[in-house]
Amino acid sequence: MPSPRRNVDARPLSASASSSSGGPGSPAHGGGGGGGGGRFEFQSLLSSRAPGLDPTCTRLRASESPVHRRGSFPLAGAGPSQAPPAPLPEEDRMDLNPSFLGIALRSLLAIDLWLSKKLGVCAGESSSWGSMRPLMKLLEISGHGIPWLLGTLYCLSRSDSWAGREVLMNLLFALLLDLLLVALIKGLVRRRRPAHNQMDMFVTLSVDKYSFPSGHATRAALVSRFILNHLVLAIPLRVLVVLWAFILGLSRVMLGRHNVTDVAFGFFLGYTQYSIVDYCWLSPHNAPVLFLLWNQQ
Numbered sequence: 001m002p003s004p005r006r007n008v009d010a011r012p013l014s015a016s017a018s019s020s021s022g023g024p025g026s027p028a029h030g031g032g033g034g035g036g037g038g039r040f041e042f043q044s045l046l047s048s049r050a051p052g053l054d055p056t057c058t059r060l061r062a063s064e065s066p067v068h069r070r071g072s073f074p075l076a077g078a079g080p081s082q083a084p085p086a087p088l089p090e091e092d093r094m095d096l097n098p099s100f101l102g103i104a105l106r107s108l109l110a111i112d113l114w115l116s117k118k119l120g121v122c123a124g125e126s127s128s129w130g131s132m133r134p135l136m137k138l139l140e141i142s143g144h145g146i147p148w149l150l151g152t153l154y155c156l157s158r159s160d161s162w163a164g165r166e167v168l169m170n171l172l173f174a175l176l177l178d179l180l181l182v183a184l185i186k187g188l189v190r191r192r193r194p195a196h197n198q199m200d201m202f203v204t205l206s207v208d209k210y211s212f213p214s215g216h217a218t219r220a221a222l223v224s225r226f227i228l229n230h231l232v233l234a235i236p237l238r239v240l241v242v243l244w245a246f247i248l249g250l251s252r253v254m255l256g257r258h259n260v261t262d263v264a265f266g267f268f269l270g271y272t273q274y275s276i277v278d279y280c281w282l283s284p285h286n287a288p289v290l291f292l293l294w295n296q297q
């Protein structure tokens with residue numbers, strides 16, 4: 001038999017609880033006197049914690065978790081003198097019952113951190129491949145925004161053909177778009193750089209304290225796709241361009257600057273950015289002002 005106190009608690013909260021002869025909320029329906037009492041208490045506590053919550057949904061969600069199913073047994077068997085255990089807050093219940101996507105993401109993150117730490121062999125001078133660090137830093141400069149911007153501006157100023165100017169103008173647009181998008185995403189995501197990274201990078205922006213996505217990786221993918229599409233190059237040079245992009249991305253993880261996912265997403269973003277640039281291709285037809293302005297200089 002449920003204790004009188006429990007009946008008093010349950011009655012105003014569940015209409016079915018008022019039925020004393022086998023209704024859905026009655027002790028008999030709950031699978032025995034103690035069980036029914038436990039169920040009443042469970043319902044009443046849930047309802048009182050979240051008044052706007054549909055008790056049916058809450059009960060279903062709670063019962064999906066084996067932890068909660070197990071948790072309800074002591075309550076069902078508890079004697080009248082035992083106080084029922086306090087229910088977990090809603091957020092904790094969610095944690096105990098994570099979705100498949102949640103588990104997959106956490107696993108991916110764990111693999112990412114583990115792999116990035118393993119690959120960070122040039123993170124410091126005393127690291128296992130520490131002697132390669134100067135070479136990695138040279139690669140870092142080859143993918144930095146400043147040389148690419150200054151180089152493009154210089155070539156633009158020296159270009160004497162309309163076709164060359166058009167390509168360079170679009171490369172400039174691509175580089176600026178890349179800086180903007182990377183800064184925006186870094187500022188939104190705010191993922192810290194790996195703990196083993198030494199912050200000794202050549203000229204950075206304030207958002208570059210964050211690591212997702214890798215700006216070098218986006219630039220590498222964007223620029224290499226741009227070059228492959230707009231420069232006529234012999235096959236060995238084309239292979240070299242792709243290799244440069246790949247090694248630059250890898251060097252970010254080896255230097256300890258980034259986790260693998262920062263670089264992988266960076267490649268994806270850079271590749272996509274090229275598609276945007278190609279779609280919005282600037283030409284004397286659709287942006288005459290830009291080209292005339294440049295010509296006057």
Ligand SMILES: CC(C)=CCC/C(C)=C/CC/C(C)=C/COP(=O)(O)O
Pocket residue numbers: 144145146149179201202203204205208210211213214215216217252257
């Ligand atoms: C026009 C303008 C705002 C130029 C800024 C160029 C600049 C300082 C770019 C920063 C490049 C950089 C250090 C990116 C960080 O790359 P991660 O691969 O470490 O994300």
